[in-house]
Amino acid sequence: MNYYNEIKNQLINNEINKKVKDYSKNRSDLNTYYNVGKLLSEAGKHYGEGIIKEYSKRLQFDLKIKYDISSLNKMKKFYMLIEKLATLSPKLSYSHYVELLPYEDINKLKYYIRLIEKQNPSIRELRNKIKSNEYERLDEKTKLKLINNNELNVKDLIPNPIIIKNNYNYQIISEKVIQKIILEDISSFLKELGAGFTFIDNEYKIKIGESYNYIDLLLYNIKFKCYVVVELKITELKKEHIGQIQVYMNYIDKNIKTIYEDKTIGIIIVKKDNKYIMEYCSDERVIAKEYELV
DSSP: OOHHHHHHHHHHHHHHHTTSOHHHHHHHHHHHHHHHHHHHHHHHHHHOTTHHHHHHHHHHHHHOSOOOHHHHHHHHHHHHHHHHHTOOOTTSOHHHHHHHTTOOOHHHHHHHHHHHHHHOOOHHHHHHHHHTTTTTTSOHHHHHHHHTTOOOOTTTTOOSSEEEOOTTOOSSOOHHHHHHHHHHTHHHHHHHHOTTEEEEEEEEEEEETTEEEEEEEEEEETTTTEEEEEEEOSSBOOHHHHHHHHHHHHHHHHHTOOTTSOOOEEEEEESBOOHHHHHTOOOTTEEEEEEEEO
16 A cells, blocks of 8 residues: 555545535544544554654645644544544544543543533633643542443532632632632633533522521522532531531522422532541532632
């Protein structure tokens, strides 16, 4: 087989296909770069790894397009990745796949592929998620659910710790300041929690008996159709925090939730978790997560 001519023809055809609509263009890119990667892999077995450098020079001369050594190596790695995954998703762009090339953990790869399919993040957003170790911050039970394709609930994909962006570099941190930091970039905070979260209000006023109480953050998850009460604490988790949030959750369930919605969940965001206290929390709707300011 003349590997070089096969590779050149694949790339020429793809340049032609790039002039058609985006969906077809993306499929053409994926199929072309997979096929080129396969040919490069086979050529390397016959002629050695140096063949990529030779092909790069010839392609740039013949096609007047910069198919440098790096881009050809990426195509080869892309082919090897797809062989490893045993599936090619047309919902991902080639650029999405390129961001995943450095990683070996098959479960981590599948997590980000699933995330891209559902949320369609930009390359920059995907890069930030990977850089923040989003997969590594998931609970081990969640990772096992993902491996076994089990059904997930609203709490499963909330990472630990939760990364909160301190964009204005506040030095003195209180619960009010944490709330202020979150509100200054509420979009990033909601994305950090996972898919489907929307903001309702902060300092949400509720009346219990003759006194008023204020929920730090009241959210709603569209995907799971439930309210989410968030309480912010700059200390270690304490047992009274659980009692407080349970009262707020029960209030929302009794006075705001409809019969068509699932029960309210509670997230206590703390400086330091206390797993011993959580062991004795019988309400599975309550979760505690640490926060980290960056």
